[in-house]
Amino acid sequence: DTAVSQTPKYLVTQMGNDKSIKCEQNLGHDTMYWYKQDSKKFLKIMFSYNNKELIINETVPNRFSPKSPDKAHLNLHINSLELGDSAVYFCASSQPTSRGFFFGPGTRLTVL
Amino acid sequence: SQQGEEDPQALSIQEGENATMNCSYKTSINNLQWYRQNSGRGLVHLILIRSNEREKHSGRLRVTLDTSKKSSSLLITASRAADTASYFCATDVASGSRLTFGEGTQLTVNP
Incomplete structure (x- = not known):
């Protein structure tokens, strides 16, 4: 009964490749997010979707494209991967009246 | 600009001791949360503390919020490994x- 799940957990790939990370939440939340955590553990929001609609896009390069087929899923597709994209990517969900955000386990992306 | 800054960056204590972490922020908030x-x-x-609350408890956790100073603290009592x-x-x-998010505090509780 995982609340927010992400796949894959680890992703190792070459520069220039295209990859996707999938996220699903079974909490019935309306809002989903992608956060990036760098090597110093700093967490920065990338995107937010509310009911499949993009509401936050934090000056992320357009090589990153989120896709929300329904409100329970928010996938992240990354084109032309660069070394600097190496990080841990977290999906999260929330409800405006809920008590806090629920985070997925993270996807550790390593670009070689 | 980054909203939250925390101190200390790292804290090492013995089991049974209390741990206090502080957080400062820059703008007005609706609520502040600890993860x-x-x-x-x-x-x-x-734990989540709303802007109109000053203190909140949850088990061994105690959070305070001072909106005039734009700061919060998290106290963990009787820490465990x-x-x-x-x-x-x-x-x-x-x-x-x-x-x-703030930069985070790495807490190490030594057995």
Whole structure:
């Protein structure tokens, strides 16, 4: 009964490749997010979707494209991967009246 | 600009001692939240304190909020080795819109 799940957990790939990370939440939340955590553990929001609609896009390069087929899923597709994209990517969900955000386990992306 | 800053960056204590972490932020908030992240894992929500609240308790956790100083503290009492983790404060300026995280405090509780 995982609340927010992400796949894959680890992703190792070459520069220039295209990859996707999938996220699903079974909490019935309306809002989903992608956060990036760098090597110093700093967490920065990338995107937010509310009911499949993009509401936050934090000056992320357009090589990153989120896709929300329904409100329970928010996938992240990354084109032309660069070394600097190496990080841990977290999906999260929330409800405006809920008590806090629920985070997925993270996807550790390593670009070689 | 980064919303939250935490201190200390790292804290090492013995089991049974209390641990206090502080967080400062820059803008007005709707609420402030604390999260724990165990090594290699996702973030887990610990406690939320609203802007009109000054103190909140949950088990061994006590959070205070001073909106005039734009600061918050997290106190963990009677710490255990299992409390070893990174702790982050996060501010929400409009309920559920986004969370802006601080830099985190790495807490190590030695058995």
